[in-house]
Amino acid sequence: MNNIVIKQTFILADELATIALGKKLANIVKVELKQGIIVFLNGDLGAGKTTLTRGFVQGMGHVGNVKSPTYTLVEPYDLQDWQVYHFDLYRLGDPEELEYMGIRDYFNSDCCSFIEWPEKGQGMLPEPDMIIDLAYHDEQRQVSLQANTTLGERLLSILAP
Template identity: 70%
Template sequence: MNNNLTTHRCSFSLVDEQATVAMGKQIAKIVKSELNQGIVVYLNGDLGAGKTTITRGFVQGMGHVGHVKSPTYTLVEPYDLVNWQVYHFDLYRLADPEELEFMGIRDYFNENCCCFIEWPEKGNGLLANADITINMAYQGEQRLVEFQSHNTLGKNLLLALERSNIDSIE
């Protein structure tokens, strides 16, 4: 499905945790104001690279007030927001992909749902295809965040993110 018409890549350097949260909030702003439909995001990176932090920014940007915690032990944290459902999955501790079937994984993916999935490879074959993949890596004290789109929706999101004139969020 990846072809030159739908694949787009961009990257940003994030100086600290606040910049990572700000990036998540910017993605939420684009989803709400320009895309007006849910997205599926795969998050890759080592432990502590900022996957939960960027998701926290997104959840807050979508209107959640309060704590955003990692779903490491629950597999999924749901956020029921006005006009939106946001689901943050952390599949790191998933013992068997079949567990996803038992929890009704297919019900989480629809037009008004935004799904951020950490360790997506552990749910291979059972997850909806990603609109974008976010790869996060340490770069000294900063984080390098690389985005790749997988379809037209994802490409439109990344083009809007680039139009935001964000070279380095601080």
């Protein structure tokens, strides 16, 4: 892990603001970074992890429903120039199960992977480019984005207002 400590925190008023942040991240990935990213999502149930991912997936060009992969572990989105994978490892019994599903195939330069409950896959997942923590803040959500690699650092520097 790099010693990069760039962090940004936002208060998001509602679901639409959470989706908008996801779309903004997608635009940066498509237009500026032009390569995939790995994002770990942390937060309690209902904190907005899937909502943020929905905004990202839609921002990458997906039209249609974006659902939580709670029972399937991963929901793939095969888009024109990108692969987006939304993982929910909440029900993962053992990190070794990820090896059986070919986890390494999900982390290429044209792949964006958003991983909920990443601690459940400890030892089997690559280092994330970004760690996003979502928490309740009264009726709103507080979102903290932390760069974990040089790529994550670039993303946050572009995201900065």
